[in-house]
Amino acid sequence: MTDSSDNTAPPPPEGRARTIIFGSQHDRIMARLEGLDPELAAHIQAFAYDTVYDSSALDLKTQELIACALLVSLGSPPELRTHLRGALNAGATEAELRGALMLCVPYLGFPRTVAGFEALKNYLDAQEKKKG
Numbered sequence: 001m002t003d004s005s006d007n008t009a010p011p012p013p014e015g016r017a018r019t020i021i022f023g024s025q026h027d028r029i030m031a032r033l034e035g036l037d038p039e040l041a042a043h044i045q046a047f048a049y050d051t052v053y054d055s056s057a058l059d060l061k062t063q064e065l066i067a068c069a070l071l072v073s074l075g076s077p078p079e080l081r082t083h084l085r086g087a088l089n090a091g092a093t094e095a096e097l098r099g100a101l102m103l104c105v106p107y108l109g110f111p112r113t114v115a116g117f118e119a120l121k122n123y124l125d126a127q128e129k130k131k132g
Contacts, residue, residue, distance in 0.1 A: 017053035017060055018045060021086030029082060060090040065100040072104045072116035080119045094124065 022029050033041035056063055064087035071080040087097055097120060104113040 015050055018049035020060060020089050021064065023085065023089045061087065061092045064090045065092055065096060068097065069100050069104055072101060072112050073108050075112060077119050080116065081123055084120055084123050
């Protein structure tokens, strides 16, 4: 079975996923990456976001929920925080994030999953402090 190119939607504007995921933190995140290495930052922007994310058949919310689970598996807290925020920016609910993280238990075990939930709690607590 092949897909017909006649019914495909045009690709989203370049950088759309990155803009939504990074949200108000876009400039800070890009500055952090460029501070590490400008070429690395350019590759992340052009490949990970402007190519992979923006050309996926999955909606952005689903991509971000998957990214969160994958980052839990890698034990990568700074990037997990970015993508927890990104999932919420893309329309995921807290319950959906918790569900995605809970799926990590049978595949990754409790220690990594607990760390993922801790990152989520820390992020949500920080958001509450900003509101109050």
